[in-house]
Each structure stands twice: as C-alpha cells, then as structure tokens.
Amino acid sequence: MIESALAEDEGRAPRPADLRRIGIDPDFWYPVAQSRSVPPNKVIAASFAGRRMAVFRSASGAVAALEDRCAHRQVPLSMGVVEGETLRCCYHAWAYRGNGRISQIPYLTRETERPPRGVTAYPTRESGGLVFVFPGDPAKAATTPLPSFPQLRSGTHKVMRFSRTVHCHYSFMHENLLDMNHQFLHRGVLGKIRPDLLGYESGPGFVEARYRFTSDGGRKDRGAGLLSAEGIGGRESPDVLTIRTGYPYQTLELVPDGETETAFSLWVAYVPVDAAQRTCHVQGMLMIRKPRFAAALTLAWPFMRRFTERVFAEDRMAVEAEQRAWDEQGEDRNNEIFPLILELREVLRTSGVPIDPAASPCGGAAGSGTACGTVVPS
Template identity: 25%
Template sequence: MNSNSSPIIPENTDVRTCPINPNHWYAVARSCEVKRLPYSIILWHQAIVLYRDQKGIIHALEDRCPHRQVKLSHGSVSGNDLECAYHGWRFNREGKCTFVPYLAEHQKLPSCQIRSYPVLELDGFIWLFPGDEQALKQKSLQPMGVPEWDHLNYIATVSVINCPGHYSFLIENLMDMYHGHLHNNYQAWAAAKLQNLSVEQNRIDAYYEAQSYYRIDKIWSISQLFFPALRRLHPEPLTVSYIYPHWQSTLGQDFKIYCLFCPVHSTYTRAYLIHFTSLEAFWRLHKLPIKFRRFLKNSLFGSAQKILDGLVAQDVEMIAQEQAAYLENSSRKTYELNPTIAQVQKFIREQALCT
C-alpha cells in the first residue's frame, strides 16, 4: 500500500472501525499449512495466495488471475510459477505472466501484472508484509518472531483463533487480565492487579502482580495443568505486551505465550495463540543428547491443547457478543476501569493514522 493512496483516518475515529497499519509483518499461516498446493488467505480485505516453488521457498501473490479475475489459489504450482486453473496462464513470484499455453507465434505475452508481497518463513510461521515496500527497505523492518519455537527448552501448543470481531476486541481481551472470572480452571493465574503501564512508540507493556500455580520445577508439577486439586497458588509477576500488531505475555519463569494477528476485515480476525511451557528448571535434561531432547520436544507438542482451546472458545464467545452489540448500536456508551484498555485504543488509532 502506497502511503500517498492511503485513506485519511480522523484522530477521533471509532477504534472498532480502525484499519490495520500495513507497514508491519503479519503472521498469515503456519509453515505446515502451506504444502504443495496454493494456499489462500485474506489479510485486511486483501485476497492473497501463498505457494512454494521447487525448492520449497515461499512466495505470495495477489489471489487474482488478471485474465478473467478468477482465484489463482484454485490453480496449481508449475515449476516455480503459479498456474491458473481456468486457462493455464502462469505467473512468476514477481506477479508477471510467463506463459500462455495457446499463445500464437506472432503474439507477445500479456503485460499484465499482479501484486507480489514480501514474505518470510520464520519460527514455524509465514510472515507477510502488506505495506509500502519502500518503508520496509528504509526502516529495515523485521517480523517479531517466536524465538522459543525451535528452542529445545520450550514445549509449544498452538490454537487457531477464528474470531468474529474487529481485531481491537481481541487485543483488548488479551491485554486485560481482569477477565479471569470467565475462565475458571482453564487459566494459570488468578487475582491479577495492575502495577504499572509502560507506553513506547510501537508497544505497550502492562505489568500485573498475580497469583499462579504455574511453577514447573519438578516433573510431577506439570500435572497441575490437568488436575486442579493439585494446584497451589503463589505470587508471580504477569506481563502482557502489545508489540504492534502482535501480543506477548510472560508469567513468572515458566510460562510464555504469543498471539500472532492476521486481521481479515473489520468484523473478523484470525490469529495464532502459541503457548510455551519452559523446561529450563530441569537442568539434568539439558545434559541429554540433542536428538533425544528434540524427540521429547516434538512428542510433547500440543500437550496443553485442551486448556488452550478452552480459553480461546470462552474468549471468542465474549468477543462475538461484543461485536454484535457494537453493530446493533455503535453509539452505546461502555464503561472501562482498566487504564490499559484506554492506552490500547489510543495506540490502535495512532497506528491507523500511520497508514
């Protein structure tokens, strides 16, 4: 998106209608989701197709054949190009037409061009930059990344969030640790109290003091995740951070969680929630062979799936109600006591103004 053609966003714009700031990297798919066939995604109203070339390198194009405007994601990969299912036209990673099967000798290839997007594969996810490529080069912008993904001391669980609401509802939910009343036995913390709030150019950090049972210092202590009767609460610092456009949280030394955003449009948000359990406390484990530790990490992948999916389902239900209520009457006043939420809303408007 060229900044010269971007819409002007008034400073008092309703946060529930704010667009994303496209000049950031968004997580649009897991690496394992994009295999041999083209893969369709939508990022803030933009239909995009992901595909792998012969070497397995990921590419991203506008999901539209300029010939008849059908979806390229319904086609196939031919060599390093993407082939349209309708007439067999092919397009390279730059979005240029490279082949038309019925082209006559005296005819030239059409000069049509579809948009290509900067795309990277990092830490188990595919990251896409939908904004101004000049800004990308000038500022050397990089994806946030998930460094624990390949780290042998962290066990991962991933839950996909399909949320029928504007992305602001989801990030407010994640930044507000006062809604633990909703989750009962699904959450690892209780009685959160906001201690401090830090606001910088591209991030907000909210520091809470909470009660937690999530201390993984003995093998048996992992059973606390599954058996509430074994849980013993203790004080633990809880930090939640909005690192635009994504979210990150830590609870003590043993808990880390990310939410990677892919807003689809103004009333629908897709995101990936990644939960990490740390094995840092098990020092004897660190002396074992790398292959065994890798096997253990892979074997335990998804071990917190039931808990994570349960949390997501409860939050999505509430956000769906919030979105429905907003659409029914957008002028209805709401009441907020957590200062974090006011900062989040201001931050979203500021980022929208940057488009």
C-alpha cells in the same frame, strides 16, 4: 433541548475516533498461514483486510503470495496448480512466477503478442514456522523488522501453535488479553484467582503491564498448574505475568516467583480478514519451557492444550458478543474506566489507519448511533 446539549458539550474535548473504525496499519509483517499448511507444490487461499491472496510454495521450497485473481478472467489463483516454480491458473493455464509476472500463456506466441502485466506480489518471508506477508508499501518491507523467536532457536522451549478465526475487530482481542480483570469469565477453568496489577508502562506503539496472580480457591483445571510449571517442578507460588502490546503484535510471559526464566511465553497476531475488519484470524505460538525430564512435558501436553482451548473458547465468546453489540448499536458505547485499557486504546488508535467507510457494513460517520444489524456470521 438541542441547545442545552450543545451547551453541555461546550469546552469539552472532542470524542476520540471510534477505535472499531480504525484499521490495522498494513506496513508490518503479518502471519497469514502456518508454514506446514503450505508444503511444496501446494497453494492455499489467505486474506488480509479484504485483500485476497494466493500463497504457494514452489518445488524449490520458496514461498510466494500473489493477488488472488488471474489477470485473464479474475478466477482465483488459489484454485490453481503449482508446477515447478510457477503457479498456473486452473482455467486457461496462465502461469505466474513468484513476483506476479506471467511466465507463460500456452496459446500465446510471443512473436505476435505480449502478455499482460500480471498481478500484485506481496513480500513474503518465514519465521517461527509461520508465513508472513507485507501487505503495505513494499519499499518498507526490507527495513521493517520481522518477528523473531529466539526461544525456538535455543531449543529450551516446546511450541504449541494455534490458528483460529474470531468474528470481531482486532482491538477487542488486544483489550481482552491485556485486561486481566476479566478472570471471572474463566472461573470454571481457573477457580478463584485474584489478578493484582503491579504496574504498567506505555509509549509510542506499546503498552506493557505486569500482574501477579494469587489463588483464593485453587485451580480447577490441571492444565493450568502444569502450564505454569507447578506440576512439573513441584512449585506452588504466585505467578507474575507480563503482557505487552508492541504494535501490532501482543506477547505474554509468565515468570514463576523468584525465578528469572519464563515458564511459558505467548506470541500472537490478530490479522484482519475482511475489508471492514470485523473478523480477524488469530495466529499464535505458546512456547513452553522444557523440564529436566522431557517425558514429563509429553505427558502434560494434552492437559495444557485442553486448558488453553477452554480459555480461548471463553474469550472468543466474550469478544464476539462485544462485536455484535457494536454492530447493533453502530458505535462504541463502552464505558471503559480501567486506565491501562484507555492507554491501550490510544496506542491502537494512533498506530492504526482509518477504515474506508465504503468497506464498513454500517457506513456513515463514527458515532452516528444508527443500528446496522449483525454483520458477521457467528
């Protein structure tokens, strides 16, 4: 039996590496917090792929991200106190500058002893109301582009920010947004709509697809029509969506039929939290074009937010179910047939880095097929 199975596999290309065992490349800028969550003299805990960080804003307004452990007794620095330009550990009051170096140990005299080296500091910058860190090679930070948001600077769009934790590998999130064939999942919110793939392109580090949406039964949720400018501008025509994974981020733009300016655009990043990368933190912005009468958008805002929350909740339910199946089976048994998603998987696979097997709750080689149980809480 084994011999016949081997004979069948002869001449076939080897199975590609299990995408759910591919980690995200750390040599990019990743949002770990919203700027408003780190006011002056405040420190918060953050994480990137198992690396715990203490993110703090000094009295001068500068933001820094340090390894979340005191060099003394390993107590988390995120439990500490910001004093002026330093972060002081809550235990013995060791003080750290934004570069990770120890500036003061209250009971240590410099004449007799030198302080330890301190802790790792991550390059940190802000853009679009988000705090970004560079968890990879710090020498690459200066030459790696930081995401920019010209629509926010122009003042033509209002922004809806969101931050959610989802218990799944980041690749499931990329697949969910790019594959619009799953709209049946949202039938209770959107009614009967038909997504038609107009075409797609792919290349090193990116996949971009264009869809046209037509309605067979009308939208049920008022926020959906308002978001696409139907209720504000009185328009009722097909929507054209452009969705792009430009590694490691993802964007979506809706341009009303016959127009050139977007009705809304989405920017999102999926930041792995744990070392096994079975949980990710979603940081994103929905930028909505302001109508001629600003008051109309203010009135529509609660409906739009309710709509986006309902859609996201349904998507989260689906991708977390996918992750649970992977955890139970110990490998990816998906039978994907959509060429667009096969292209996306190749982009994510070739752009990422292997996850250390020791970090995986399942362990072992990819495709082992051994069940490991559910590894993340629902």
